[in-house]
Amino acid sequence: xAEINAGISSDVIRGYNDTMILYILKQEPSYGYEISKRIRxxxxxxxxxxxxxxxxxxxxxxxxxxIESYEAxxxxxxxxxxxxxxxxAGLNYYREKCNEWELTKDVVQRFxxxxxxxxxxxxxxxxx
Amino acid sequence: xAEINAGISSDVIRGYNDTMILYILKQEPSYGYEISKRIRxxxxxxxxxxxxxxxxxxxxxxxxxxIESYEAxxxxxxxxxxxxxxxxAGLNYYREKCNEWELTKDVVQRFxxxxxxxxxxxxxxxxx
DNA sequence: TTGACATCCTACGACAGTCGTAGTACGATT
DNA sequence: AATCGTACTACGACTGTCGTAGGATGTCAA
Numbered sequence: 001x002a003e004i005n006a007g008i009s010s011d012v013i014r015g016y017n018d019t020m021i022l023y024i025l026k027q028e029p030s031y032g033y034e035i036s037k038r039i040r041x042x043x044x045x046x047x048x049x050x051x052x053x054x055x056x057x058x059x060x061x062x063x064x065x066x067i068e069s070y071e072a073x074x075x076x077x078x079x080x081x082x083x084x085x086x087x088x089a090g091l092n093y094y095r096e097k098c099n100e101w102e103l104t105k106d107v108v109q110r111f112x113x114x115x116x117x118x119x120x121x122x123x124x125x126x127x128x
Numbered sequence: 129x130a131e132i133n134a135g136i137s138s139d140v141i142r143g144y145n146d147t148m149i150l151y152i153l154k155q156e157p158s159y160g161y162e163i164s165k166r167i168r169x170x171x172x173x174x175x176x177x178x179x180x181x182x183x184x185x186x187x188x189x190x191x192x193x194x195i196e197s198y199e200a201x202x203x204x205x206x207x208x209x210x211x212x213x214x215x216x217a218g219l220n221y222y223r224e225k226c227n228e229w230e231l232t233k234d235v236v237q238r239f240x241x242x243x244x245x246x247x248x249x250x251x252x253x254x255x256x
Numbered sequence: 257t258t259g260a261c262a263t264c265c266t267a268c269g270a271c272a273g274t275c276g277t278a279g280t281a282c283g284a285t286t
Numbered sequence: 287a288a289t290c291g292t293a294c295t296a297c298g299a300c301t302g303t304c305g306t307a308g309g310a311t312g313t314c315a316a
Protein backbone atom coordinates (compact mmCIF):
# COMPACT_ATOMS: atom_id res chain seq x y z
CA UNK A 1 0.00 0.00 0.00
CA ALA A 2 1.54 3.22 -1.16
CA GLU A 3 -0.99 5.67 0.13
CA ILE A 4 -1.89 6.61 3.64
CA ASN A 5 -5.48 5.75 4.48
CA ALA A 6 -5.95 4.08 1.13
CA GLY A 7 -9.57 3.25 0.69
CA ILE A 8 -10.79 5.32 3.58
CA SER A 9 -12.24 8.59 2.45
CA SER A 10 -12.11 11.46 4.86
CA ASP A 11 -15.65 12.33 3.91
CA VAL A 12 -16.92 9.19 5.52
CA ILE A 13 -14.78 9.41 8.59
CA ARG A 14 -15.73 13.06 8.93
CA GLY A 15 -17.63 13.44 12.12
CA TYR A 16 -16.43 10.09 13.40
CA ASN A 17 -12.96 11.16 14.33
CA ASP A 18 -14.52 12.63 17.44
CA THR A 19 -16.18 9.33 18.18
CA MET A 20 -12.93 7.44 17.81
CA ILE A 21 -11.12 9.81 20.12
CA LEU A 22 -13.86 9.58 22.71
CA TYR A 23 -13.74 5.82 22.49
CA ILE A 24 -10.09 5.95 23.50
CA LEU A 25 -10.65 8.51 26.23
CA LYS A 26 -13.54 6.50 27.60
CA GLN A 27 -10.98 3.94 28.75
CA GLU A 28 -8.52 6.35 30.31
CA PRO A 29 -7.22 9.89 29.91
CA SER A 30 -4.67 10.28 27.17
CA TYR A 31 -2.91 12.79 24.95
CA GLY A 32 -2.51 13.49 21.27
CA TYR A 33 0.35 11.33 20.24
CA GLU A 34 -0.81 8.30 22.17
CA ILE A 35 -4.37 8.56 20.89
CA SER A 36 -3.08 8.79 17.36
CA LYS A 37 -1.10 5.59 17.84
CA ARG A 38 -4.02 3.79 19.44
CA ILE A 39 -6.34 4.67 16.58
CA ARG A 40 -3.77 3.40 14.18
CA UNK A 41 -3.32 0.13 16.03
CA UNK A 42 -7.01 -0.49 16.68
CA UNK A 43 -7.72 0.00 12.99
CA UNK A 44 -4.76 -2.22 12.16
CA UNK A 45 -3.04 0.54 10.23
CA UNK A 46 -6.12 1.02 8.08
CA UNK A 47 -6.73 4.48 9.40
CA UNK A 48 -4.14 7.02 10.47
CA UNK A 49 -5.56 10.25 11.80
CA UNK A 50 -3.78 13.42 10.72
CA UNK A 51 -2.17 15.48 13.44
CA UNK A 52 -4.05 18.62 12.52
CA UNK A 53 -7.34 16.77 12.44
CA UNK A 54 -6.62 15.35 15.86
CA UNK A 55 -5.69 18.60 17.55
CA UNK A 56 -8.51 20.52 15.96
CA UNK A 57 -10.85 17.85 17.26
CA UNK A 58 -9.44 18.39 20.74
CA UNK A 59 -10.10 22.10 20.75
CA UNK A 60 -13.55 21.65 19.25
CA UNK A 61 -14.55 19.02 21.77
CA UNK A 62 -13.13 20.92 24.68
CA UNK A 63 -15.09 23.98 23.59
CA UNK A 64 -18.20 21.81 23.46
CA UNK A 65 -17.50 20.40 26.89
CA UNK A 66 -17.02 16.82 25.77
CA ILE A 67 -13.48 16.63 27.08
CA GLU A 68 -11.36 18.42 29.65
CA SER A 69 -7.64 19.04 29.47
CA TYR A 70 -4.95 19.14 32.11
CA GLU A 71 -1.20 19.36 32.11
CA ALA A 72 0.79 16.44 33.40
CA UNK A 73 4.19 14.84 33.13
CA UNK A 74 3.38 11.31 32.08
CA UNK A 75 5.38 8.20 32.85
CA UNK A 76 8.59 9.20 34.55
CA UNK A 77 9.73 11.40 31.69
CA UNK A 78 9.89 14.99 32.72
CA UNK A 79 8.03 16.02 29.62
CA UNK A 80 4.81 17.90 30.16
CA UNK A 81 1.90 16.91 28.00
CA UNK A 82 -1.67 18.01 27.56
CA UNK A 83 -3.87 15.17 28.72
CA UNK A 84 -7.57 14.94 27.99
CA UNK A 85 -10.28 13.20 29.90
CA UNK A 86 -13.83 12.58 28.81
CA UNK A 87 -16.67 14.38 30.57
CA UNK A 88 -20.22 13.27 31.28
CA ALA A 89 -21.40 15.28 28.30
CA GLY A 90 -18.74 13.60 26.21
CA LEU A 91 -19.89 10.20 27.31
CA ASN A 92 -23.45 11.04 26.37
CA TYR A 93 -22.29 12.42 23.06
CA TYR A 94 -20.35 9.24 22.41
CA ARG A 95 -23.41 7.11 23.12
CA GLU A 96 -25.51 9.23 20.80
CA LYS A 97 -22.93 8.77 18.10
CA CYS A 98 -23.06 5.03 18.60
CA ASN A 99 -26.80 5.06 18.08
CA GLU A 100 -26.45 7.35 15.11
CA TRP A 101 -23.86 5.04 13.66
CA GLU A 102 -26.10 2.00 13.83
CA LEU A 103 -28.86 3.96 12.14
CA THR A 104 -26.62 5.42 9.47
CA LYS A 105 -24.92 2.13 8.79
CA ASP A 106 -28.29 0.55 8.20
CA VAL A 107 -29.40 3.28 5.82
CA VAL A 108 -26.22 3.44 3.77
CA GLN A 109 -26.11 -0.33 3.54
CA ARG A 110 -29.36 -0.29 1.58
CA PHE A 111 -27.60 1.54 -1.21
CA UNK A 112 -24.63 -0.79 -1.29
CA UNK A 113 -24.87 -3.53 -3.81
CA UNK A 114 -23.75 -6.36 -1.61
CA UNK A 115 -24.89 -9.27 -3.70
CA UNK A 116 -23.57 -8.08 -7.05
CA UNK A 117 -20.42 -7.19 -5.20
CA UNK A 118 -20.07 -10.80 -4.13
CA UNK A 119 -20.87 -12.08 -7.59
CA UNK A 120 -18.38 -9.68 -9.12
CA UNK A 121 -15.63 -10.99 -6.95
CA UNK A 122 -16.11 -14.50 -8.29
CA UNK A 123 -17.31 -13.72 -11.78
CA UNK A 124 -14.51 -13.45 -14.27
CA UNK A 125 -16.89 -12.55 -17.06
CA UNK A 126 -17.99 -9.48 -15.21
CA UNK A 127 -21.62 -10.20 -15.94
CA UNK A 128 -24.30 -8.36 -14.10
CA UNK B 129 -40.05 12.83 14.90
CA ALA B 130 -39.83 16.56 14.73
CA GLU B 131 -36.60 16.95 12.85
CA ILE B 132 -35.73 16.06 9.31
CA ASN B 133 -33.05 13.42 9.15
CA ALA B 134 -33.06 13.06 12.90
CA GLY B 135 -30.17 10.92 13.92
CA ILE B 136 -28.42 11.05 10.59
CA SER B 137 -25.62 13.56 10.55
CA SER B 138 -24.66 15.06 7.24
CA ASP B 139 -21.04 14.55 8.14
CA VAL B 140 -21.45 10.83 7.96
CA ILE B 141 -23.51 10.76 4.84
CA ARG B 142 -21.09 13.19 3.23
CA GLY B 143 -19.53 11.49 0.29
CA TYR B 144 -22.21 8.81 0.24
CA ASN B 145 -24.90 10.91 -1.32
CA ASP B 146 -23.16 10.28 -4.61
CA THR B 147 -23.22 6.57 -3.94
CA MET B 148 -26.93 6.61 -3.18
CA ILE B 149 -27.70 8.52 -6.34
CA LEU B 150 -25.61 6.16 -8.43
CA TYR B 151 -27.36 3.21 -6.85
CA ILE B 152 -30.67 4.59 -8.14
CA LEU B 153 -29.28 5.44 -11.57
CA LYS B 154 -27.72 2.01 -11.86
CA GLN B 155 -31.25 0.64 -12.19
CA GLU B 156 -32.54 3.14 -14.72
CA PRO B 157 -32.09 6.76 -15.76
CA SER B 158 -33.92 9.20 -13.58
CA TYR B 159 -34.16 12.85 -12.58
CA GLY B 160 -33.85 14.94 -9.46
CA TYR B 161 -37.24 14.83 -7.95
CA GLU B 162 -37.76 11.14 -8.53
CA ILE B 163 -34.34 10.22 -7.16
CA SER B 164 -35.05 12.26 -4.08
CA LYS B 165 -38.28 10.36 -3.51
CA ARG B 166 -36.63 7.00 -4.09
CA ILE B 167 -33.90 7.73 -1.57
CA ARG B 168 -36.54 8.71 0.91
CA UNK B 169 -38.56 5.57 0.34
CA UNK B 170 -35.61 3.17 0.29
CA UNK B 171 -34.41 4.59 3.57
CA UNK B 172 -37.97 4.41 4.91
CA UNK B 173 -38.07 8.13 5.54
CA UNK B 174 -34.92 7.92 7.62
CA UNK B 175 -32.95 10.01 5.19
CA UNK B 176 -34.24 12.83 3.04
CA UNK B 177 -31.67 14.38 0.76
CA UNK B 178 -31.73 18.13 0.44
CA UNK B 179 -32.52 19.57 -2.97
CA UNK B 180 -29.36 21.63 -3.11
CA UNK B 181 -27.24 18.69 -2.09
CA UNK B 182 -28.84 16.60 -4.79
CA UNK B 183 -28.38 19.04 -7.63
CA UNK B 184 -24.87 19.95 -6.63
CA UNK B 185 -24.09 16.24 -6.64
CA UNK B 186 -25.44 16.06 -10.19
CA UNK B 187 -23.20 18.78 -11.51
CA UNK B 188 -20.20 17.43 -9.66
CA UNK B 189 -20.70 13.91 -10.94
CA UNK B 190 -21.41 15.04 -14.46
CA UNK B 191 -18.22 17.05 -14.42
CA UNK B 192 -16.39 13.94 -13.25
CA UNK B 193 -17.97 11.86 -15.98
CA UNK B 194 -19.88 9.56 -13.65
CA ILE B 195 -23.24 10.51 -15.09
CA GLU B 196 -24.59 11.98 -18.33
CA SER B 197 -27.61 14.21 -18.68
CA TYR B 198 -30.22 14.53 -21.39
CA GLU B 199 -33.48 16.38 -21.77
CA ALA B 200 -36.65 14.39 -22.04
CA UNK B 201 -40.37 14.70 -21.47
CA UNK B 202 -41.09 11.86 -19.12
CA UNK B 203 -44.34 9.93 -18.86
CA UNK B 204 -46.95 11.55 -21.08
CA UNK B 205 -46.73 14.91 -19.33
CA UNK B 206 -45.36 17.55 -21.67
CA UNK B 207 -42.94 18.67 -19.03
CA UNK B 208 -39.28 18.55 -19.93
CA UNK B 209 -36.93 17.24 -17.34
CA UNK B 210 -33.22 16.71 -17.03
CA UNK B 211 -32.60 13.00 -16.87
CA UNK B 212 -29.36 11.43 -15.80
CA UNK B 213 -27.90 8.10 -16.70
CA UNK B 214 -24.90 6.41 -15.18
CA UNK B 215 -21.72 5.97 -17.23
CA UNK B 216 -19.13 3.22 -17.20
CA ALA B 217 -16.91 5.43 -15.08
CA GLY B 218 -19.82 6.01 -12.75
CA LEU B 219 -20.39 2.30 -12.40
CA ASN B 220 -16.76 1.78 -11.53
CA TYR B 221 -16.87 4.62 -9.08
CA TYR B 222 -19.95 3.12 -7.48
CA ARG B 223 -18.24 -0.22 -7.09
CA GLU B 224 -15.19 1.42 -5.55
CA LYS B 225 -17.43 3.18 -3.10
CA CYS B 226 -19.01 -0.13 -2.17
CA ASN B 227 -15.61 -1.56 -1.39
CA GLU B 228 -14.65 1.54 0.50
CA TRP B 229 -17.84 1.34 2.48
CA GLU B 230 -17.20 -2.21 3.63
CA LEU B 231 -13.71 -1.22 4.72
CA THR B 232 -14.79 1.96 6.45
CA LYS B 233 -17.73 0.28 8.14
CA ASP B 234 -15.38 -2.29 9.57
CA VAL B 235 -12.97 0.31 10.88
CA VAL B 236 -15.56 2.61 12.44
CA GLN B 237 -17.30 -0.34 14.02
CA ARG B 238 -14.24 -1.03 16.12
CA PHE B 239 -14.76 2.27 17.89
CA UNK B 240 -18.44 1.71 18.53
CA UNK B 241 -19.32 0.27 21.87
CA UNK B 242 -21.62 -2.41 20.62
CA UNK B 243 -22.08 -4.43 23.77
CA UNK B 244 -23.01 -1.55 26.01
CA UNK B 245 -25.26 -0.42 23.23
CA UNK B 246 -27.10 -3.75 23.35
CA UNK B 247 -27.30 -3.66 27.12
CA UNK B 248 -28.66 -0.13 26.95
CA UNK B 249 -31.37 -1.26 24.59
CA UNK B 250 -32.32 -3.85 27.16
CA UNK B 251 -32.06 -6.99 25.09
CA UNK B 252 -33.34 -9.54 27.55
CA UNK B 253 -32.74 -12.46 25.23
CA UNK B 254 -29.09 -11.66 24.87
CA UNK B 255 -29.31 -12.12 21.15
CA UNK B 256 -26.62 -10.90 18.89
C1' DT C 257 28.97 18.58 22.17
C1' DT C 258 26.67 17.89 18.12
C1' DG C 259 23.39 15.97 15.42
C1' DA C 260 19.60 13.08 14.31
C1' DC C 261 15.31 11.53 15.49
C1' DA C 262 10.97 10.86 17.86
C1' DT C 263 7.77 13.25 20.49
C1' DC C 264 4.41 17.04 21.28
C1' DC C 265 1.97 20.89 19.87
C1' DT C 266 0.30 25.37 17.47
C1' DA C 267 -1.02 28.52 13.59
C1' DC C 268 -2.91 29.52 9.24
C1' DG C 269 -5.29 29.02 5.28
C1' DA C 270 -7.29 26.14 1.41
C1' DC C 271 -10.67 22.92 0.06
C1' DA C 272 -15.04 20.55 -0.67
C1' DG C 273 -19.62 18.79 0.41
C1' DT C 274 -23.66 20.22 2.66
C1' DC C 275 -27.36 23.22 3.36
C1' DG C 276 -30.08 27.62 4.19
C1' DT C 277 -32.26 30.96 1.59
C1' DA C 278 -34.15 32.69 -2.34
C1' DG C 279 -36.10 32.78 -6.65
C1' DT C 280 -38.02 31.09 -11.26
C1' DA C 281 -41.21 28.51 -14.00
C1' DC C 282 -44.34 25.10 -15.51
C1' DG C 283 -48.65 22.15 -15.11
C1' DA C 284 -52.68 20.47 -12.80
C1' DT C 285 -56.37 21.16 -9.51
C1' DT C 286 -59.69 23.97 -7.13
C1' DA D 287 -56.81 33.24 -10.17
C1' DA D 288 -54.90 31.08 -6.55
C1' DT D 289 -52.72 27.21 -4.80
C1' DC D 290 -50.00 23.26 -4.82
C1' DG D 291 -46.66 19.95 -6.41
C1' DT D 292 -43.05 19.55 -9.53
C1' DA D 293 -38.40 20.82 -11.39
C1' DC D 294 -34.48 23.47 -11.23
C1' DT D 295 -30.72 27.28 -10.51
C1' DA D 296 -27.80 30.63 -7.95
C1' DC D 297 -25.23 32.19 -4.16
C1' DG D 298 -22.97 32.22 -0.10
C1' DA D 299 -22.16 30.41 4.76
C1' DC D 300 -20.55 26.80 7.48
C1' DT D 301 -17.59 23.12 9.15
C1' DG D 302 -14.34 19.23 9.42
C1' DT D 303 -10.34 17.87 7.15
C1' DC D 304 -5.76 18.46 5.76
C1' DG D 305 -1.43 20.58 3.63
C1' DT D 306 2.21 23.26 5.06
C1' DA D 307 4.98 25.28 8.24
C1' DG D 308 7.20 25.96 12.35
C1' DG D 309 8.84 25.44 17.21
C1' DA D 310 10.21 23.15 21.44
C1' DT D 311 11.50 19.31 24.23
C1' DG D 312 13.77 14.70 25.31
C1' DT D 313 16.80 10.57 24.02
C1' DC D 314 20.48 8.40 22.13
C1' DA D 315 24.54 7.69 19.59
C1' DA D 316 28.76 9.46 17.43
